[in-house]
Amino acid sequence: MERPYIICHMATSLDGKIIGDYLKVERAAVFTEVYEEIHERYGSKAWMCGRVTMEEHFTFGHKLDLKHEDILPIPRTDYVANKNAESYAIAVDPSGKLGWTENSIESWNEHRTDDHIVEVLTEQVSDAYLAHLRKIGISYIFGGKEHLNFTVVVQKLKSLFSIDKLMLEGGGFLNGSFLNEGLIDELSLLLVPIADGASNSVTLFETSSFLNKANPVNFSLKALEKLDDSGLWIRYVTKRD
Numbered sequence: 007m008e009r010p011y012i013i014c015h016m017a018t019s020l021d022g023k024i025i026g027d028y029l030k031v032e033r034a035a036v037f038t039e040v041y042e043e044i045h046e047r048y049g050s051k052a053w054m055c056g057r058v059t060m061e062e063h064f065t066f067g068h069k070l071d072l073k074h075e076d077i078l079p080i081p082r083t084d085y086v087a088n089k090n091a092e093s094y095a096i097a098v099d100p101s102g103k104l105g106w107t108e109n110s111i112e113s114w115n116e117h118r119t120d121d122h123i124v125e126v127l128t129e130q131v132s133d134a135y136l137a138h139l140r141k142i143g144i145s146y147i148f149g150g151k152e153h154l155n156f157t158v159v160v161q162k163l164k165s166l167f168s169i170d171k172l173m174l175e176g177g178g179f180l181n182g183s184f185l186n187e188g189l190i191d192e193l194s195l196l197l198v199p200i201a202d203g204a205s206n207s208v209t210l211f212e213t214s215s216f217l218n219k220a221n222p223v224n225f226s227l228k229a230l231e232k233l234d235d236s237g238l239w240i241r242y243v244t245k246r247d
């Protein structure tokens with residue numbers, strides 16, 4: 007199977023939370039910056055996030071006012087608007103909820119370049135949403151009729167966009183989907199030296215109604231780096247034997 011090498015790159019509290027009050031503690035800000043520096047060190051031209059993360063950080067809950075009348079049916083085939091982008095932001099948005107108004111995400115810090123947006127959809131998406139994506143020049147690929155098959159998705163990222171290395175950057179539900187399908191090659195874990203203590207916030211790998219629980223996945227240590235102020239950057243590779 008031709009697919010990219012997949013690195014799950016995440017920051018967590020000591021108790022494995024990817025969001026929560028610990029991120030509001032003043033010293034946590036430094037680790038957010040380190041997270042971005044490490045992202046750049048991997049030199050990947052593509053990163054992927056789930057719909058919830060994209061909405062929180064990039065579309066800010068914006069809802070599109072789509073006209074559903076007079077839209078001709080659009081075939082459920084992949085649409086490549088830009089196959090030579092310097093960098094790609096891959097948005098996992100099965101039913102087409104993200105309110106994009108531009109076809110790229112502008113660089114938001116010195117470690118990121120502008121990213122051409124690629125939507126990952128199921129065939130349940132509306133014709134009006136597809137028409138909107140085409141109109142503003144966002145690429146899209148289909149990952150299944152009703153449910154996403156990420157093995158198919160990553161093969162398409164390789165064949166259509168020549169993506170050899172993919173940074174999987176949350177949230178927990180998306181990471182859980184990849185873990186479940188055995189698609190994570192490496193885990194880049196930035197351990198923030200704060201315990202959150204909440205029992206109801208999202209962890210590194212989650213399951214849900216659309217996911218079966220994965221069998222436990224084994225990792226072996228590839229590298230360990232001590233960071234300033236007691237943080238750790240831990241790199242694990244998946245043990246496949």
Ligand SMILES: NC(=O)c1ccc[n+]([C@@H]2O[C@H](COP(=O)([O-])OP(=O)(O)OC[C@H]3O[C@@H](n4cnc5c(N)ncnc54)[C@H](OP(=O)(O)O)[C@@H]3O)[C@@H](O)[C@H]2O)c1
Pocket residue numbers: 015016017018023024025055056057058059060062098099100101103153154175176177178179180181183208212216217
């Ligand atoms: N600490 C870190 O390093 C880090 C990194 C990234 C994100 N985050 C945080 O993580 C939080 C969000 O995490 P999250 O786990 O709640 O959300 P998420 O993974 O960003 O998005 C989940 C959504 O993605 C879609 N999705 C994911 N897997 C799917 C699958 N197998 N099949 C179908 N749809 C799938 C679904 O969209 P629909 O609901 O539209 O069907 C699902 O509700 C945010 O607060 C963000 O700030 C933290």
